[in-house]
Amino acid sequence: MSAGFQSSAHPFLDLSGKRALITSGTRGAGAATVSLFQGLGAEVLTTARTKPEAVSPSLFVAADLTSAHGCATLAEAVNERMGGVDIMVHMLGGSSAPAGGFQVLGDDIWRRELDLNLMPAVRLDRELVPAMVARGSGVVIHVTSIQRQLPLPEATTAYAAAKAALTTYSKSLSKQVSPQGVRVVRVSPGWIETEAAVEFATRLAAGHGGDIAVGKKMIMDSLGGIPIGRPTTPGEVASLIAFLASGRAGSITGTEYVIDGGTVPTV
Numbered sequence: 001m002s003a004g005f006q007s008s009a010h011p012f013l014d015l016s017g018k019r020a021l022i023t024s025g026t027r028g029a030g031a032a033t034v035s036l037f038q039g040l041g042a043e044v045l046t047t048a049r050t051k052p053e054a055v056s057p058s059l060f061v062a063a064d065l066t067s068a069h070g071c072a073t074l075a076e077a078v079n080e081r082m083g084g085v086d087i088m089v090h091m092l093g094g095s096s097a098p099a100g101g102f103q104v105l106g107d108d109i110w111r112r113e114l115d116l117n118l119m120p121a122v123r124l125d126r127e128l129v130p131a132m133v134a135r136g137s138g139v140v141i142h143v144t145s146i147q148r149q150l151p152l153p154e155a156t157t158a159y160a161a162a163k164a165a166l167t168t169y170s171k172s173l174s175k176q177v178s179p180q181g182v183r184v185v186r187v188s189p190g191w192i193e194t195e196a197a198v199e200f201a202t203r204l205a206a207g208h209g210g211d212i213a214v215g216k217k218m219i220m221d222s223l224g225g226i227p228i229g230r231p232t233t234p235g236e237v238a239s240l241i242a243f244l245a246s247g248r249a250g251s252i253t254g255t256e257y258v259i260d261g262g263t264v265p266t267v
């Protein structure tokens, strides 16, 4: 039986014939997910504001997803180029809020965090999930963050609250559309060692006269430590997403998968 799972004729994960939209696919965990999905046979479309040279125009749509117009442009391109989607991975998210606690978070910052972390998923789902429901199949994956259950008040209040809103929205959507054949799942990463994270750790370390290992330790300490002693890699996040998007996860919906090396200290 295990030989069947391993054989190259019947790979454990197979996404061939699936049309996938993956937002934020030019860097970090998004780029790793695009590359893994392609390797597993999916037809992928991805998006960001700027197309890197290495990314083929055939799989890319330029759009700023913080606006309703950007989301509408992307949804239109998805329908035109692929005739709809079978898998949607909402990877977009992040924060540009300043440190300084709740007092420094004006309405403009709150709006920006919600526009980046909540509204693109809400808008794209509204455009693209109805066709999945009509077909009776589809998978929607919302990428949240452990910050939603482990906010850091100095700098991540608005980001954490926006991810918490995304979490609740995702659960509600799953209740509505799972009976119609569409699975909705959350992936909640802890610290991911993306290119941006490496740059940040290097800058942090330089400020304290240390090397990147010092910077990484400072970040891990700020999270209360990571039991496995290292951040998660973008490839590990991509692997979890690919499994959840595949038929292997056919009974999984409405739940959240934390991938954080054990960072969240409670059950």
Ligand SMILES: NC(=O)c1ccc[n+]([C@@H]2O[C@H](COP(=O)([O-])OP(=O)(O)OC[C@H]3O[C@@H](n4cnc5c(N)ncnc54)[C@H](OP(=O)(O)O)[C@@H]3O)[C@@H](O)[C@H]2O)c1
Pocket (backbone or CB within 6 Å): 024, 025, 026, 027, 028, 029, 030, 047, 048, 049, 050, 051, 063, 064, 065, 066, 090, 091, 092, 093, 094, 143, 144, 145, 146, 188, 189, 190, 191, 192, 193, 194, 195, 196, 197
């Ligand atoms: N990194 C972590 O430690 C960590 C931890 C927990 C959760 N997460 C979550 O994991 C997900 C991936 O994070 P990441 O760190 O891998 O991403 P990242 O490396 O910061 O990549 C950002 C991507 O988003 C695109 N992007 C940024 N603003 C955009 C906009 N307004 N419209 C469209 N695209 C935009 C960027 O391209 P352009 O700049 O060209 O637009 C790029 O492709 C996010 O949801 C994040 O919240 C990350």
